[in-house]
Amino acid sequence: MSTEDRDITPALGTRGGPGRWTAAEPGAPVELARPDFGDAEWSYLYKTGDTDYAGATPAPGLVADANRRMRGAPVSEVNGPFLHAPVWSGMVATYFWFGGIASGSAFVSLACDAAGDHRSAQIARKVALGAVAPAPLLLIADLGRPERFLNMTRIFKPRSPMNTGAWCLIAFSGSGALAVGCDLIGRPTAARSLGALTSLFGSYLGSYTGVLLACTAVPLWSGSRTILGPAFVATATATGAAATRLVLVASGLPDGHPTRTALGTIETGSMLTELAISALGERRLGDAAHALARGRPGLYFRAAKSLVALGISLRLVARRTGPREHELASFMYLAAGLLFRFAWVSAGKASAEDDEVVAAMARDRHGPHDGPARPWQKRALSVRRSPLPVPPALQRAYGEAVRHTSLVIERLVRR
Amino acid sequence: MSTSAPATEIAIHRSGSQRMGFFTDTTVCIGCKACEVACKQWNDLPADGSQTGRGVSYDHTGDLSASSWRHVRFVELLEPSPQLREEAQRALDAGAGGKLPAIPAAGAIDLVDAVQAASVADVAEGMHKLGDWVFMSDVCRHCTNAGCLDACPTGALIRTEHQTVVLQPDVCNGCGYCVPACPFGVVGRDEIDGRAGKCTLCYDRLEDGLEPACAKSCPTDSIQFGPHEELVEIASRRVAQLHARGIEGAYLYGAGDGPEEELAGGLGAFFLLTEPPERYGLPAHADSPVQENVVPATVAAVAAGLLATAGTVAAFAVAARRGRTTRGARTW
Numbered sequence: 001m002s003t004e005d006r007d008i009t010p011a012l013g014t015r016g017g018p019g020r021w022t023a024a025e026p027g028a029p030v031e032l033a034r035p036d037f038g039d040a041e042w043s044y045l046y047k048t049g050d051t052d053y054a055g056a057t058p059a060p061g062l063v064a065d066a067n068r069r070m071r072g073a074p075v076s077e078v079n080g081p082f083l084h085a086p087v088w089s090g091m092v093a094t095y096f097w098f099g100g101i102a103s104g105s106a107f108v109s110l111a112c113d114a115a116g117d118h119r120s121a122q123i124a125r126k127v128a129l130g131a132v133a134p135a136p137l138l139l140i141a142d143l144g145r146p147e148r149f150l151n152m153t154r155i156f157k158p159r160s161p162m163n164t165g166a167w168c169l170i171a172f173s174g175s176g177a178l179a180v181g182c183d184l185i186g187r188p189t190a191a192r193s194l195g196a197l198t199s200l201f202g203s204y205l206g207s208y209t210g211v212l213l214a215c216t217a218v219p220l221w222s223g224s225r226t227i228l229g230p231a232f233v234a235t236a237t238a239t240g241a242a243a244t245r246l247v248l249v250a251s252g253l254p255d256g257h258p259t260r261t262a263l264g265t266i267e268t269g270s271m272l273t274e275l276a277i278s279a280l281g282e283r284r285l286g287d288a289a290h291a292l293a294r295g296r297p298g299l300y301f302r303a304a305k306s307l308v309a310l311g312i313s314l315r316l317v318a319r320r321t322g323p324r325e326h327e328l329a330s331f332m333y334l335a336a337g338l339l340f341r342f343a344w345v346s347a348g349k350a351s352a353e354d355d356e357v358v359a360a361m362a363r364d365r366h367g368p369h370d371g372p373a374r375p376w377q378k379r380a381l382s383v384r385r386s387p388l389p390v391p392p393a394l395q396r397a398y399g400e401a402v403r404h405t406s407l408v409i410e411r412l413v414r415r
Numbered sequence: 416m417s418t419s420a421p422a423t424e425i426a427i428h429r430s431g432s433q434r435m436g437f438f439t440d441t442t443v444c445i446g447c448k449a450c451e452v453a454c455k456q457w458n459d460l461p462a463d464g465s466q467t468g469r470g471v472s473y474d475h476t477g478d479l480s481a482s483s484w485r486h487v488r489f490v491e492l493l494e495p496s497p498q499l500r501e502e503a504q505r506a507l508d509a510g511a512g513g514k515l516p517a518i519p520a521a522g523a524i525d526l527v528d529a530v531q532a533a534s535v536a537d538v539a540e541g542m543h544k545l546g547d548w549v550f551m552s553d554v555c556r557h558c559t560n561a562g563c564l565d566a567c568p569t570g571a572l573i574r575t576e577h578q579t580v581v582l583q584p585d586v587c588n589g590c591g592y593c594v595p596a597c598p599f600g601v602v603g604r605d606e607i608d609g610r611a612g613k614c615t616l617c618y619d620r621l622e623d624g625l626e627p628a629c630a631k632s633c634p635t636d637s638i639q640f641g642p643h644e645e646l647v648e649i650a651s652r653r654v655a656q657l658h659a660r661g662i663e664g665a666y667l668y669g670a671g672d673g674p675e676e677e678l679a680g681g682l683g684a685f686f687l688l689t690e691p692p693e694r695y696g697l698p699a700h701a702d703s704p705v706q707e708n709v710v711p712a713t714v715a716a717v718a719a720g721l722l723a724t725a726g727t728v729a730a731f732a733v734a735a736r737r738g739r740t741t742r743g744a745r746t747w
Binding site (some may be wrong): 006029034035036037038056057058059062063068069070071073074075077079080081082083084086088103104108110112114115129143144145148149151152155157160162163166200202203206208212214215216219221222225226229230232234256257258259261269270291325344348359363393400403404406408413 | 416421423424432437477478482490505534536560562565566567568569570571586587588589590591592594595596597598600601602603604605607608609610611617621623624625626630631640641650651652653654655656658659663664665666667668670672673674675676688690691692693694695697698699700704705706707708709710711712713715716717718719720721723724726727728730731732733734735737738
């Protein structure tokens with residue numbers, strides 16, 4: 001759909017076009033303009049004129065006290081909407097999945113090289129490149145103006161996770177492609193070092209997506225700011241290992257080969273880690289975690305957990321029956337990874353629309369407040385309540401430091 | 416207290432410029448929506464379609480969006496629930512001792528009865544609540560710590576010489592990150608246009624020495640435009656005057672706070688309210704989510720990423736050793 005598709009037919013008359021007048025000479029004053037925005041002069045409050053409160057002088061601290069009292073006052077009702085829900089489609093969740101597989105495979109290629117299985121490492125590098133290939137396409141397709149995707153790279157902005165993520169995706173794809181290229185032209189040493197570099201980029205590619213979600217006002221996401229990155233990286237490792245394992249098996253890696261064993265261990269281990277981290281996050285979040293338990297996101301989340309459980313039990317059964325069940329388990333982990341991504345992304349929308357939770361988190365953020373608490377304030381909401389009492393001045397200084405550091409880097413790079 | 420942006424963040428420099436802002440006084444807003452219309456006309460924003468389906472309210476705009484940069488929020492409770500109505504009836508039936516529950520717009524007939532039945536003080540309380548219909552002309556806050564500006568990956572959102580936050584539509588690629596990064600639910604992405612949109616504090620008018628369209632059109636001066644410092648002073652006087660008149664609930668949302676209680680570092684466009692912020696759909700506290708979260712989240716994420724790499728390498732090392740010693744003993 002383009003801008004032209006919007007119906008802008010006026011109810012009466014004909015649609016206006018661009019003006020036919022010629023531009024005023026540069027610097028010439030506009031009609032009605034007065035110095036110092038003096039066109040606001042008609043206002044009866046202009047320059048604290050003859051209003052009946054022009055003479056009122058607030059006692060020192062009166063305004064600050066009133067603000068503090070009312071912002072901490074008991075809430076009789078919560079009238080939304082508070083936040084705008086994220087506009088990202090399923091393509092972003094799918095991108096998270098592909099990016100995760102790519103970074104997981106990059107880890108595997110590094111580990112294969114370290115263990116001396118260079119043939120598997122080569123294949124893992126190809127899997128990483130293949131998995132990262134659809135990633136930029138998915139991201140571009142989700143943009144409101146896809147043709148402007150290169151604008152992401154017009155600056156380097158460390159404080160914006162989406163900007164650093166775009167750069168990381170470019171770095172990962174570049175070094176991954178070079179590594180595969182070196183493999184193809186028979187330069188194994190270069191390929192291995194490039195593979196290691198890809199894996200280093202992968203450690204951010206697989207985890208920054210969690211940072212991306214955490215740096216929003218959505219209660220569920222920002223409340224699990226230290227949970228999201230580790231959880232996403234665990235899913236990335238599991239799905240990356242599963243994908244590599246399936247490709248290796250298809251390419252004829254024999255049953256019982258140490259690489260296959262290691263990959264199986266990694267898949268199961270990281271999926272169990274993911275479940276543990278998620279459970280920890282849900283406990284910390286309190287009410288905000290409802291978004292992950294209810295509705296469609298809840299369905300995704302439960303389905304993902306069931307698939308992981310099924311995969312693990314298949315692994316245990318397959319110790320006796322044979323290798324085919326292992327492959328089936330790997331497929332299940334891959335599907336579970338995709339469902340986890342969809343669950344987290346879609347739960348963010350539900351969380352942003354849950355006005356009670358948004359309001360409660362905003363109150364809870366700065367500790368206890370004056371006045372009697374309403375029932376919904378009394379609920380255990382441990383969102384971002386740090387175990388150490390951090391003085392507000394320090395928190396503020398920290399926020400300032402983040403921005404100033406980013407600004408310094410942004411300006412340095414621009415020159 | 417520093418309620419201004421760091422000089423390094425300001426993208427456009429002009430000597431003699433100062434922080435400009437809005438002071439929106441909700442106590443004098445009459446809900447005429449002239450600001451909405453003026454904003455749409457000046458900024459050439461498309462209509463949002465008629466959403467009369469909202470039904471219960473005369474407020475058909477509903478929310479700020481990419482195509483609605485001013486929105487007069489109707490804070491209203493027109494229909495008390497049947498339970499509350501019953502409770503009110505019981506209070507009335509109980510006679511002089513019964514207290515009217517605090518029902519906004521409980522219905523004029525009940526209150527006429529109440530004048531005869533209950534004591535005067537209780538009726539006054541009930542009458543006070545009857546007029547519980549508040550308007551608030553909502554707009555982008557032009558925060559000192561702006562979440563949208565921090566999140567924007569393309570640099571489309573910039574800080575101008577007036578310390579306002581302006582989106583450059585020719586740069587925005589519609590990634591949508593500023594939408595959830597705004598703690599006030601201001602920025603939206605237009606489905607058809609594809610780009611984000613929000614109030615520019617009429618940057619184009621300011622460049623030519625004109626006040627913003629909404630402030631210009633406001634018939635009651637509920638929206639006041641001016642240098643931020645002057646506005647804070649005017650607003651503080653207004654609060655003092657309202658307190659002197661007995662309206663103890665009057666306070667400023669986004670200005671005049673102590674250094675540790677500022678909303679997003681101080682709001683360029685702030686409000687005078689008379690009810691707790693949640694009634695207006697405003698969070699009691701807010702800050703740029705990026706500045707709050709980016710460092711702990713990144714540290715946790717990168718540490719986990721490196722740990723996962725190390726774990727993968729370790730799993731291979733263990734498997735390789737086992738494979739050498741007891742080959743085929745344990746297979747996955």
